[in-house]
Amino acid sequence: MSEEVGEERLKKLAMVKSYLERRIGELSSEVEALRLLVSIVDEQLAAKSFKTVETIKKEEKPKTVEVMKKEERPKELGAVRNLRGKSGNLLGMLTVTPDEIRLTVNPELHITSDMRPFSSFLIKKVLDAMVKVDKESVEAGKLEPSKELSYDIVYEGEEVREIIVRNYRDDVRLREVVNSIRWALDTISSSQR
Numbered sequence: 001m002s003e004e005v006g007e008e009r010l011k012k013l014a015m016v017k018s019y020l021e022r023r024i025g026e027l028s029s030e031v032e033a034l035r036l037l038v039s040i041v042d043e044q045l046a047a048k049s050f051k052t053v054e055t056i057k058k059e060e061k062p063k064t065v066e067v068m069k070k071e072e073r074p075k076e077l078g079a080v081r082n083l084r085g086k087s088g089n090l091l092g093m094l095t096v097t098p099d100e101i102r103l104t105v106n107p108e109l110h111i112t113s114d115m116r117p118f119s120s121f122l123i124k125k126v127l128d129a130m131v132k133v134d135k136e137s138v139e140a141g142k143l144e145p146s147k148e149l150s151y152d153i154v155y156e157g158e159e160v161r162e163i164i165v166r167n168y169r170d171d172v173r174l175r176e177v178v179n180s181i182r183w184a185l186d187t188i189s190s191s192q193r
Contacts (some may be wrong), residue, residue: 085186122184
């Protein structure tokens with residue numbers, strides 16, 4: 001009697017295994033299709049986000065040179081654009097507003113906070129250094145406390161999902177932060193290939 005129960009159990013386990021293998025195959029195909037769709041969307045975003053040199057030259061008209069006031073910002077603020085590495089690989093989606101730089105990191109990079117140069121360069125030498133300078137300016141009365149630079153790193157498990165920098169205040173810092181993020185993520189991405 002127990003031999004029959006054992007055989008019946010083995011048959012059920014074999015059926016479960018067969019079902020699980022079939023589902024894994026189906027889900028793998030679905031993941032592959034989703035990855036393809038993401039890459040197509042990325043290409044479309046890249047194509048729509050940047051103008052070619054020829055397009056810019058056609059649109060150029062003679063204009064008077066004006067000095068930009070410190071508070072003025074480029075017109076593309078708030079637009080979401082791809083942040084790409086030297087080889088064209090997608091590092092993340094970047095949004096810049098007058099008060100905030102937000103980068104949603106490409107999850108395929110698998111960036112963790114302990115990776116170099118993420119921690120050693122981007123966090124310690126760039127962002128922490130800017131925070132320190134602003135803190136000293138606040139203490140010296142040269143900067144309002146609400147205007148000092150701050151940042152957050154958003155994690156999903158161990159991996160970095162977002163980098164948010166607030167109160168960058170001027171275009172020089174904007175460029176420095178974006179270029180530093182690009183360099184750090186691109187360096188990590190290149191070392192993973």
